[in-house]
Structure formats: C-alpha cells, structure tokens
Amino acid sequence: MKYHLSTLVFLGIYTMSSCSYSEENIKKEVSNHLIMDSHTLSNYKELPIKHSHLDLEVDFENKLLRGSVTHNFNEDRDTDLLILDSKHLEIDSVKDHQGDHLNFEFGNFDELLGSKFSIQLYKESKSVTIFYKTTSKSEALDWLMPNQTAGKRFPFMYTQGQSIFTRSWIPIQDTPGLRITYSANIKTPKNMMAVMSASNPQVQHSENSYNFEMKQPIPPYLIALAVGNLQFKSVDYRTGVYAEPSMLDECVDELTDMGKMVDVAENLYGKYDWDRYDVIVLPPSFPFGGMENPRLTFATPTIIAGDRSLVSLIAHELAHSWSGNLVTNATWNDFWLNEGFTVYFERRIMESLYGKDYSEMLALLGYQDLVEEINDLEPDMQLLRLNMLGKHPDDAMTDIAYEKGYFFLRMLEDHVGREKMDSFLLRYFNDHKFKTIITEEFIIYLENNLLNEYNEKLNINEWIFEPGIPANCPKVKSVRFENAASLVDDFMFSDARSLKEKTANWSTHEWLHFIKHLPNNINVDQLRDLDNVFNFSHSGNSEILALWFLQSIKSDYQPAFENLEIFLIKIGRRKFLQPLYLELSKSKKHKIWAKEVYKKARDNYHYVSFNTIDKLLN
Numbered sequence: 001m002k003y004h005l006s007t008l009v010f011l012g013i014y015t016m017s018s019c020s021y022s023e024e025n026i027k028k029e030v031s032n033h034l035i036m037d038s039h040t041l042s043n044y045k046e047l048p049i050k051h052s053h054l055d056l057e058v059d060f061e062n063k064l065l066r067g068s069v070t071h072n073f074n075e076d077r078d079t080d081l082l083i084l085d086s087k088h089l090e091i092d093s094v095k096d097h098q099g100d101h102l103n104f105e106f107g108n109f110d111e112l113l114g115s116k117f118s119i120q121l122y123k124e125s126k127s128v129t130i131f132y133k134t135t136s137k138s139e140a141l142d143w144l145m146p147n148q149t150a151g152k153r154f155p156f157m158y159t160q161g162q163s164i165f166t167r168s169w170i171p172i173q174d175t176p177g178l179r180i181t182y183s184a185n186i187k188t189p190k191n192m193m194a195v196m197s198a199s200n201p202q203v204q205h206s207e208n209s210y211n212f213e214m215k216q217p218i219p220p221y222l223i224a225l226a227v228g229n230l231q232f233k234s235v236d237y238r239t240g241v242y243a244e245p246s247m248l249d250e251c252v253d254e255l256t257d258m259g260k261m262v263d264v265a266e267n268l269y270g271k272y273d274w275d276r277y278d279v280i281v282l283p284p285s286f287p288f289g290g291m292e293n294p295r296l297t298f299a300t301p302t303i304i305a306g307d308r309s310l311v312s313l314i315a316h317e318l319a320h321s322w323s324g325n326l327v328t329n330a331t332w333n334d335f336w337l338n339e340g341f342t343v344y345f346e347r348r349i350m351e352s353l354y355g356k357d358y359s360e361m362l363a364l365l366g367y368q369d370l371v372e373e374i375n376d377l378e379p380d381m382q383l384l385r386l387n388m389l390g391k392h393p394d395d396a397m398t399d400i401a402y403e404k405g406y407f408f409l410r411m412l413e414d415h416v417g418r419e420k421m422d423s424f425l426l427r428y429f430n431d432h433k434f435k436t437i438i439t440e441e442f443i444i445y446l447e448n449n450l451l452n453e454y455n456e457k458l459n460i461n462e463w464i465f466e467p468g469i470p471a472n473c474p475k476v477k478s479v480r481f482e483n484a485a486s487l488v489d490d491f492m493f494s495d496a497r498s499l500k501e502k503t504a505n506w507s508t509h510e511w512l513h514f515i516k517h518l519p520n521n522i523n524v525d526q527l528r529d530l531d532n533v534f535n536f537s538h539s540g541n542s543e544i545l546a547l548w549f550l551q552s553i554k555s556d557y558q559p560a561f562e563n564l565e566i567f568l569i570k571i572g573r574r575k576f577l578q579p580l581y582l583e584l585s586k587s588k589k590h591k592i593w594a595k596e597v598y599k600k601a602r603d604n605y606h607y608v609s610f611n612t613i614d615k616l617l618n
C-alpha cells in the first residue's frame with residue numbers, strides 16, 4: 001500500500017466536517033507516530049536515520065557528484081530493512097560498518113517520488129555506506145558553465161533540496177518529518193570553495209578538500225551544497241556574505257543590515273540557535289528568491305538592487321531559522337506552518353528595523369497578491385491545511401501558505417494584542433524546537449496556550465480548513481500607497497513629467513504599487529512617456545523591472561521587449577519568469593516570440609524553473 005492509512009483517516013475526518021477533529025485522537029496519532037508524510041517511500045518511522053556522512057567529489061567535467069553517503073541509525077532496531085528515497089541516482093554498491101556487502105533493490109519508478117530503495121541489513125549492521133553518483137537528471141543540481149557566472153572564469157554548482165529534491169543527489173529518507181545531523185567531506189577542483197548548510201570555511205583551501213559539520217538535527221530538505229569561485233566577507237561577528245569575488249563588495253553593502261536583523265529577531269522570539277548566519281549570493285539561475293538552508297541562506301542576485309530596497313527577503317530567510325528550521329512542518333500538507341509564520345516574523349523584523357509605514361507597505365502588497373492569486377486557485381488549494389497527496393509539494397508554494405498564513409496570525413494578534421501574541425510565539429518556538437509539527441497539533445497548542453486562556457472564540461476552522469479569505473481578515477491601510485494610487489489618476493490626466501517632484505522620495509514599494517495600479521487600458525504612448533521620464537525598462541530593480549515588463553506585454557509596448565529578452569535569458573527566478581511567460585503566451589504573436597527567447601534561455605534555468613516553463617509553453 002502506497003499511502004499510510006492514517007493520512008486517509010485524517011482526510012476523512014476533515015472532509016466530513018470542518019470542526020470535528022478530536023484532541024484525543026490527534027494526540028494518539030502523533031504519539032503513536034502514525035502521521036505519515038505521503039511524499040516519501042522510506043521507512044523513516046520504523047528505522048529513522050540519525051546521522052549521515054557525505055563523502056563526495058564534485059566533477060564539473062561530467063557534471064556529477066560521485067562518492068558515498070553513510071547513514072547511521074539506532075543499534076537496537078526491530079527491522080532488517082532500511083528503506084530510502086532515491087531518484088535518478090546510479091547506485092554502485094552498499095556496505096555496512098564492517099565493510100560487508102549488503103543486498104539492495106529498487107521499487108518501481110514513480111515520476112513524482114522516484115524509487116523506493118531498500119537495503120537488506122545484517123543483524124549486526126550498525127550503519128550503511130552507499131557508493132553512488134548523480135546523473136544528468138538529478139533535479140536538485142544546477143551545473144553552470146563559466147559564462148553563466150559573474151566572473152566568467154570558473155564553473156559553479158549548487159543544490160536545491162526543498163521540497164523533494166534531496167533524494168536526487170543523496171539516497172536518503174527524504175521527508176520533513178525526520179531530523180538528522182550530518183557531516184561531509186567535499187572535494188572540489190582548484191580555485192573553488194565549497195559551502196554547505198553547516199559549519200563553513202571562510203577562505204579557499206589549497207588542498208581542495210572541505211569538511212563540514214551540522215550538529216543541530218535538521219530535515220533532509222535543508223542539506224545544501226554550493227561550489228564555485230567564492231569569497232567570504234564578514235558583516236559582523238556572526239554574519240557575513242559569500243559571493244563571487246567581482247560581486248562581493250556590492251553584496252556586502254546591500255546586506256549590511258543582516259547583523260541587526262539577527263539581533264532584532266532574537267529580541268522578538270528567542271535565541272538564534274544556529275551559531276553563524278551567513279548568506280551566499282548565487283548566480284542568476286537560482287530558481288527562488290531565497291532558500292533558508294540553515295546557517296547559510298541561498299539567495300538570488302536579483303535582490304542586489306543597489307539601494308537595499310529588497311532586503312525583506314533576507315529577513316524572511318532568517319526568520320525561517322525559527323519557523324521552518326527549528327519548528328518544521330511534518331508533512332508538506334502543513335507547509336503554511338513554515339511559510340505563514342515566516343512571513344509574519346519577517347514583517348515583524350522589518351517593522352522593528354524600518355518602521356511600521358514600511359512593513360505595512362509589504363503587508364498590503366502581500367494582500368494584493370493574495371487577492372489576485374486566489375481567483376486562479378481551485379477551492380481545495382485555498383486551504384491553509386492542504387492535501388498534497390499525489391501532487392508535487394512545490395505546488396503548495398502559493399500565496400495561501402504565505403499570505404493567508406500571515407493574515408491568519410495577524411488576525412490572532414489583532415484579537416489578543418501584541419504582547420500576548422509575542423509571548424505565545426516565543427513559547428511556541430521554544431516548546432517545539434528541533435521538532436516537527438502538523439496543523440492539527442498546532443491548533444490544539446493554540447487553543448491550550450492562547451485562545452482558551454483568554455476565552456477567545458475565533459473562526460480558526462474556517463481559516464484553516466475552508467477556502468477563501470474569511471471576513472475577519474485584518475485590513476491593512478497605507479497612506480503612502482493611497483498617495484501612490486492617487487498619482488496614477490494624476491498621471492492619466494496629465495503626463496509623466498508632472499510626477500517627478502512628487503515621487504522624488506518614493507521607495508521601491510510605492511513604485512510597485514503605482515505600476516500595479518496602472519489601468520489595464522493604458523496605451524503605448526503613455527507607457528513611453530513614463531519610460532522616458534523614469535526609465536523603467538532599464539530599472540536596476542528586478543521587482544520594478546518584472547512588473548514593468550508584465551505591463552509592457554499586456555500593452556504590447558515594444559520598446560521594452562529588447563530588455564525583456566535580456567532579462568528572460570539571464571534571470572532564472574521562477575517568481576519572475578512564470579507570470580511573464582504566462583502573459584506572453586496569451587497572444588499568438590507574443591507566444592512565438594517567447595518560444596524563440598526560451599530556446600536561448602532554457603539552459604540558464606534550474607530544473608524547478610524550466611520544468612514550470614516547459615509546461616506553460618508546452
């Protein structure tokens with residue numbers, strides 16, 4: 001049987017009625033370890049891995065990782081079978097701690113989950129060592145040629161584990177429901193540095209061999225590796241930046257507040273538990289804005305705007321050091337527990353550092369995104385607690401998890417007040433640190449630690465188990481945005497030059513609001529007028545550029561297309577690519593153009609992005 005019974009039982013309970021879960025039942029299921037992640041084929045409940053050691057050589061010529069992984073588990077165990085996840089890996093042999101060969105076999109290949117990889121243990125086997133290599137199909141890995149990097153002289157590679165890609169570079173029990181410690185030895189070519197979500201080097205090693213250790217237990221999707229011609233520079237005593245040498249100073253300058261962000265975050269919700277906090281700024285193919293790999297956030301270079309205007313992304317990834325990395329969603333159905341809490345925490349960090357005016361602009365942009373996106377989502381994808389059975393967990397990455405999750409927590413804050421909310425969250429992180437959690441456990445915890453105590457009756461079930469945005473969703477007001485929107489009207493009745501003075505002190509976010517609110521029927525002459533005065537088509541700010549390009553496609557404003565092509569070829573961040581290609585595919589003429597551009601661009605994208613765009617352009 002592919003999916004565990006309890007998953008089905010859970011689904012049954014919630015489809016029958018929205019408020020019929022029983023505390024008793026859930027506690028029983030949790031304590032009996034019956035909550036199963038449906039996106040792993042492994043036996044992580046029966047025989048969980050405790051520690052993994054990687055010994056890998058990075059082969060840029062053949063674009064593969066080659067070596068071994070050793071998994072340790074508890075010696076007293078009830079089974080002789082260790083079952084792992086694997087996808088597109090070539091397994092050579094498997095031995096135990098004594099060097100005895102172990103038999104293994106693969107289950108049928110599943111397009112979504114890969115293959116079940118079962119290893120037969122001897123009674124006395126204390127660990128397994130798997131000798132293997134990755135293949136060209138390994139989805140986690142992005143291999144870049146020198147010309148795809150900033151320096152153009154050295155190749156580059158990085159991994160992306162979340163959500164179910166770690167199994168494509170490490171045979172492992174690939175589920176967020178498991179926590180392991182890990183160590184690694186990585187061998188690189190000359191002039192290269194390897195960094196991981198672990199203790200990291202700060203200079204290149206002449207012997208081209210790097211050792212790593214992650215002492216805190218983490219879920220396997222957070223194991224990460226990047227190798228390139230990297231250099232490090234400190235920001236403060238516990239924070240710093242890795243980047244290619246030609247970009248390093250610029251990146252450090254952009255991220256100069258990251259030390260303060262850690263301080264502020266600690267003041268809000270407790271001690272930072274991961275020792276150092278560093279950021280690596282990757283080449284532009286990186287498919288996400290950021291990825292919260294512990295100790296070392298992976299970030300897109302598109303946040304390097306020159307004016308520090310996009311650093312909320314760092315606040316977000318840092319906040320995951322609590323929500324996500326300390327307290328982890330036990331299954332991808334509970335993804336909102338990672339992301340909704342993180343957006344809430346992110347905006348609290350931004351408020352502390354830059355003021356409420358600023359963080360409210362972020363919240364309002366988030367709300368607008370939510371309202372826009374929700375119409376395109378099927379009702380079953382509008383719930384905070386999802387059922388991703390049979391679907392790719394990455395499809396849960398919608399504004400429901402992020403923004404509906406955020407507004408749910410903000411609604412709680414509105415009711416109980418900030419002080420109670422903060423002590424609740426502080427306690428929540430503390431009580432669940434280095435643990436995993438499902439939505440139902442969270443609800444019980446919420447009731448016992450916040451709602452019952454203050455006798456609050458809120459529509460929790462509606463928020464979590466029903467589609468749409470509940471009526472008690474907090475309203476966000478931003479005077480700066482109201483002003484920006486009124487200038488859209490001014491512009492429509494005059495010209496762009498008349499806006500110059502009034503917009504002189506605008507932040508990126510006011511511009512975003514302005515561009516978003518340009519009327520749909522705006523004509524090419526008006527866009528040209530705006531472009532001549534504000535030069536949007538050549539903006540150095542990726543968020544402004546992407547929004548401007550979207551408007552330009554809608555209005556077929558041709559002068560922007562030259563730079564749009566350059567953007568699409570260079571940048572691999574899916575959040576930008578998806579809406580642009582989607583808009584392009586709406587007209588026949590644009591779709592033909594888009595397919596031509598995509599031919600040149602596809603090689604510059606990570607699997608996550610080209611898989612999305614492949615489907616979109618069929």
Ligand code: BES
Nearest residue numbers: 162163288289290291292313316394397
């Ligand atoms: N953990 C996510 C990225 C992710 C989610 C990867 C799901 C794979 C599957 C990360 O923390 C994130 O949310 N990144 C956002 C930025 C953020 C500021 C909203 C992104 O990349 O856009």
Ligand code: ZN
Nearest residue numbers: 316320339342
């Ligand atoms: Zn996130």
